[in-house]
Amino acid sequence: MAAKLIQVSDDAGANWHTLPGGSGNLNREAGQIGDTIFGATYQSNEAGVINWNIGANALYKGFAGYLAEVKKQGTSTAMTVEAMSLVAGKTFKIDDTAKEIWDRSQTLTVFDNAIDHNADVEFDSGYTVLTPVTVTGKFFPTVVLGQGTSFTLSQGADAIQTTTFVIAQANGGYHTFDPGLRTVGLEMANIFADASGFNADILARTEFIIELDPVGDGLSICRGFYKLVTVNQDGDVGALEEETINFNLNVPEGGDPSILTSELPFDWRHDALSTLSTSVQKMLEAFTNETKLDARYLHDGVNGQTGQIVVTDLSLSGGLEAMNDFTVTLQGDGVLTNVP
Numbered sequence: 001m002a003a004k005l006i007q008v009s010d011d012a013g014a015n016w017h018t019l020p021g022g023s024g025n026l027n028r029e030a031g032q033i034g035d036t037i038f039g040a041t042y043q044s045n046e047a048g049v050i051n052w053n054i055g056a057n058a059l060y061k062g063f064a065g066y067l068a069e070v071k072k073q074g075t076s077t078a079m080t081v082e083a084m085s086l087v088a089g090k091t092f093k094i095d096d097t098a099k100e101i102w103d104r105s106q107t108l109t110v111f112d113n114a115i116d117h118n119a120d121v122e123f124d125s126g127y128t129v130l131t132p133v134t135v136t137g138k139f140f141p142t143v144v145l146g147q148g149t150s151f152t153l154s155q156g157a158d159a160i161q162t163t164t165f166v167i168a169q170a171n172g173g174y175h176t177f178d179p180g181l182r183t184v185g186l187e188m189a190n191i192f193a194d195a196s197g198f199n200a201d202i203l204a205r206t207e208f209i210i211e212l213d214p215v216g217d218g219l220s221i222c223r224g225f226y227k228l229v230t231v232n233q234d235g236d237v238g239a240l241e242e243e244t245i246n247f248n249l250n251v252p253e254g255g256d257p258s259i260l261t262s263e264l265p266f267d268w269r270h271d272a273l274s275t276l277s278t279s280v281q282k283m284l285e286a287f288t289n290e291t292k293l294d295a296r297y298l299h300d301g302v303n304g305q306t307g308q309i310v311v312t313d314l315s316l317s318g319g320l321e322a323m324n325d326f327t328v329t330l331q332g333d334g335v336l337t338n339v340p
Helices: 165-171 198-204 278-289
Strands: 005-009 024-034 045-064 069-073 077-088 091-094 109-112 115-117 133-139 142-144 148-161 177-191 207-213 220-234 242-249 266-270 293-298 304-319 322-332 337-339
Touching (some): 198 220, 278 293
Antiparallel strands (some): 045 322, 148 304, 177 242, 207 220, 220 266
């Protein structure tokens, strides 16, 4: 029996990347437009504009869920003349990954060839970088968050319908969509411990910078600004008290639109050595950058259907006795065509 494949591409189909999942579906549904008339004894409906989507799962294969690390910012700590390396163009990043979370309430000074530059780490286009580039300021080390046993990172995006008469008539009657407002949240199940301090945190409306490393190797991590919104605990007599906490993304206000926090309140970072599937990395990039991909659903590995998509759900769940598993929903954008 031929093997089923679900794949995505970010280069118009020149290269396809297979999702590391075991279950998937392709759904097509036409709008039901009532056209029942006088004298009819049966309800009548006309088929309208077609909407389609692909659903699947995608495993972070090769790593058991117990390896996951969920951390928060610790105590602000000084750093002095830390080395930075070129990312691209005139954008630089700090070399020491343990010092990547900077305390934005404190002054950061960027030096180029030991000359003080009170600027972003992305230099102005008219400026010639001499190197070495270094930075002095304060950073947050990370510490373990709670006494976790499982987590769900929700990553969702609205799909904004853009269909018009002209578009639907040209593409055979398919809806079109653009990426819309994104929503990120984190739910954790914990063994209750007073020392975790979540009751005080929800009362104080504490800002959290949370880092999730699904497999604990530092090669694919996400970070975001959050606030605690629910703290619930329960337990039976003679059993451990359990606690469920929920965080929602809290976007800091940035007075300067070039400041990193105003652009990226949440983001993923992938090292070149990361073993996270390329297909998942491509979908995460599309989600964070609000771009579209092509996707194809091959029911026998060869034949199927393909079209452009918007990533509308890429939630990740994991736990002590589970694999890290992404839930994938890809909203079709326009025509769905046959493969081959």
